[in-house]
Amino acid sequence: MNKDISQAELEVLKVLWARSPISANEVVIALADASAWHEKTVKTLLNRLVAKEAVGYEKDGRAYLYYPLVQQADYQQKESLSFIQRVLSGRIAPLVAGFAKQQKLDAKDVAELKQLIADWEKEQKHD
Amino acid sequence: MNKDISQAELEVLKVLWARSPISANEVVIALADASAWHEKTVKTLLNRLVAKEAVGYEKDGRAYLYYPLVQQADYQQKESLSFIQRVLSGRIAPLVAGFAKQQKLDAKDVAELKQLIADWEKEQKHD
């Protein structure tokens, strides 16, 4: 059963995406600067992720080493699609527009977008 | 105090974005086909939106006519930015890429994106 991952849980999962398998304590340390979470809180979040089958672990002595069971790219793709449908009624352009308006769009983004568009157009032609 | 709008609340808000001011009953009717919500549920959601100051109303006899206090474009922009930061670590291209990969990108999207890019590039030049 793959339930929704909450925002706090996502922060923990991000740590595991960056590096894994790691112990609960290493996760706590990795989160220490960014968030002001208590160690117990992080452990709870890890537990919940395990319960949701988003994270697995292997035993390492009496401690566990945790690692993600869901891949970041999969997660991002699924969430993006659902976000675009839920909030943007399925249109992606307004999102990019808002991003541009807030000066969040940089040259790298634009280059990537142009590449994507070129790919898409090529795809259309020999379809 | 402008709290977060939940998913169910958003559905109600969408109705008001499409047409307002309208009565609670008109909202119920507008939602009747899409969702299987009980009238009472819709009223609760309207109340919560009012409590969150996302929706206002004016009296019309003994009933209220509801209308949005937050504009859709503002909401979408804010949510998009926070989504991209929270889930995509601030990069927008992967989102578009995922969208393209799932064949959700159509000619209209591409045209709009090209226009946005053109605007952005012009903006950069005389900056």
Added chain:
DNA sequence: CCTACATGATTACAGGTGTAATCTTAATTG
């Protein structure tokens, strides 16, 4: 004029979430 109905207000209630504290148990240390 009184009663039924419609409307908003209040209350309900289980499950999720943020944020921990306490419990259990195995290992480490003196």
Added chain:
DNA sequence: CAATTAAGATTACACCTGTAATCATGTAGG
């Protein structure tokens, strides 16, 4: 070997959410 410690497991608890039901009240119809 006993006591402290550290890991994970269990429990806590208030607030949010989905999904209504019940309450109060003003209005409209008989």
